[in-house]
Amino acid sequence: MQGVERSGAEGPAELVLRGGTVLALDAADTRGTAIAVRHGRVLAVGEEARIAPLIGRRTRVVELDGRAVIPGINDSHLHAAWLGAMWPDTVFGAMEAGASAEVPSGGHGGPPADAAVLEASAADPHVPAGPRLVDDEDGRRRAILRAGELIASLGITSYTEPGLGPGEDDGATGCFGQAVLDSYRALESERALRARVNVLALFGVLDGPSELRAFLAGLRGLERQTERPAWLRVAGVKIFADGIPPMLQAWTAHVYPDGSHGGLLVGGGDLDQRAANLGEMIRAVHRQGLQLGVHATGDRTIDHVIDAVEAAAAEAPADLRHYVIHGDLVTPAALDRMRGLGMGLNVQAGIAAKTAPWVAGVLGEEVAAAAWPIGRAIEAGVRVSLSSDAPVLAPDWRRGVADADAWMGAAAPAEAERRMLQLLRAYTVVPAHQDGAESWKGTLAPRMAADLCVLEANPLELAPAELPGVGVELTVVDGDIVYER
Template identity: 60%
Template sequence: MRTADGDARTAPADLILRGGVVRSLAPGGEGATAVALRDGLVARVGGDREVAALADASTEVVDLGGRAVLPGINDAHLHATWLGALWPETLFGEQAGPGPVPRNPLVDDAQRRRAILRAGDLAASLGITSYTEPGLGPGEDRGETGAFGAPVVRQYRALAEEGLLRARVTVLWLFGELDGPSDLEHFLAGLDGLDGSTGDPRWLRFAGVKIFADGIPPMRSAYTHHCYADGASPSLLVAGADDADREANLARMVLAAHRAGHQVGVHATGDRTIDVTLDAVERARAEKDVDLGHYIIHGDLVTRPQLRRMAALGVGLATQPEIALRTRGLVDAALGPAPAAAAWPLGAALDEGVALCLTSDAPVLSPDWRRQIAAADAWMGPAADPRARMDRLLRCYTQQPARQDRAASWKGVLAPGMAADLCVLEADPLSVAPAELPDVAVELTVVDGRVVYERGAGGAVPEPV
């Protein structure tokens, strides 16, 4: 691993940003006004004069003019290839819930490649320096979108090898259908044949597997202990003869992945699904006590006791506050007001110490992380200390996703020796109300020490695929 220590400590920086507010999110980084980058790493964070000592004639210097620097944004659940195909369309659009799926299937490798590159440009324009593709693989080789099968994986490998990725990418393998069924036989066969090799895992990493365990409450397909108003009685999406068999098969999937050393992300919206998943993780940890960063995706109906279990087991939560806001009435209609009022307990997740990642699920929603932070604050209600809440929510898009990526040792905060991934906002996010954050422009994005987006400098998103 490269470092910024030893004899290199005083070597000239490649890029210095000074004269602003640096929200490093690292211990001891408070009050910084400048940051120096060298060889893809943070070389120094501190005051203008302290950081300027690393400048020479070759150093590029950016005058922030009071603007704010943050660690690069990490969207821990973003279907980038699909986003690149559909943007600016999203599944929700301006509706309360998901509408008809937009149609723009990717039919060949050239289109898939362009979609990935287009998503990278869009991510850069939003300050996103890392993202997770939560489900790519053979389970979707015949999928209608063409955005999730093994050919997409091949394009990611090629782009990484060519050095053309605009953001760092983590991938979860998918051995069933997107939002659809999977079975134990194909899952185990997929694990046996899994090829997670990659040139540089800091740019492209195959972390583990995705399991679609259930649906969503508004569609009355979440597997829950609650009763649906219309009498619906959904089952898990995992194949099996009956509920008990399906639950056992989901547990076997989690155990098999854990034994093989793979992270598991489980799409689980119902509390009953979450119970089954946590029981399986607890059994897996008892058998082989290693924290692989397993996590629940969405977690709409997660309960406070489940959140405590998640924190104890090291199980994270990747969730979308804007979906909570938009679908409140739909969940109320499906389950009744009491379960709807208790859904999406974001404040409880933070209070219980769960590793909480705020995500967009784009193109279900816009990939704009500022909207998710505003939605999270609105969902949680008034804060006693708005600045402290904003700080915590920013960490849910930086530090916590780095933990989910098993990369907290080298990215997620701005400190010497950490990855030189950052974004610049036109104003300090701690100085504005969360509702105002979506109007605070992203000015600059840097990945691995290189500027990949500058507002007003030809950083427009390309035309649709």
């Protein structure tokens, strides 16, 4: 586990925020009206009278005037270089502008009416319609820094860049190759990053195949060391195991309209060989002591991933925080097994909301209604991280909370606050655990990293549907203000 590098030397607070609501989101559900920060760490949370003695001559005091402080948001699946190169465009924005996403009537169960757009964007959303988005070092730096400015304005203080590496060196966008990771290293050495960054290495094609031999070679040559792991960390590896259900690519026990069950993206001969290669990739990552994030949407794919993780853990027990990305068709039985293995689930509720009609179009309404079981996963004890997959969606976690709540179904009035706390923790506490960093970030307990988001209203006094209208007023990373409205 990596920790922040600054010490906790004695002295007055450097920053105090007072006169509002502070939600620590820690296990004790600590709340207060003020928070003090010193040397990049939380010094104390409590009532103003307790914090007042920590104010010195040089302490910057921010009057909250009723506003709320929560831990900094951790978007645990965000393609920042691609986001910075595309913004203000998003994949779904382009799709919605281009054509209707309605499932065609007539009962044939085919793909969406905008299938051409979907094939270009959702099946392989990283393929642009025109020239490369980024083609040189200057472009890569500008894209990363532009994304940093945007996410700072949204209260995001950490994110995971899920897939950078040599598998995409010749990629169509220029946003995912090894050179992008090199640009991150350079920017971090210049102290130019506005958020903490976790990276998953990629040894295949984004949204495409990976070959076992190349994967194992890349894994052996992976350079993980960074200057300040609390700011830039190569956490592990990403594998694209399958595609998505609307394009009949997810490997599933259900039957698609063409009579198929989908398959795997991993290279190999027949499906059995591909499944064996995927299992060997997973075991190899585990043996090397690396975290694994697997893009897996079909129920059979997810089950196979769990089988491989279980076998790897039996061979070499280790707490590596492996997780399933998207998990569209994950089953209750699979969730129980994931909990037992300590596996996480990383979900984008906005994608669920937007693509459920497409899933219904190819697998039926009953399957679509059971897909993306966010609430069931949380109640089953699986650590569920909510994320944006930006720029597939906009990187607005407030919209993500609202979408997740709507997808889960309305909470009873007596459960409303508990629901909001669950969703806030899915953007803060749980992603910190995914990062292996829960000992030093993700909550506002004393000695934790002073990564803060200030909202203009207390989220516990709002319905999740109201949260997208609540402004982000201030963002603090490592005790430094990086955004102020």
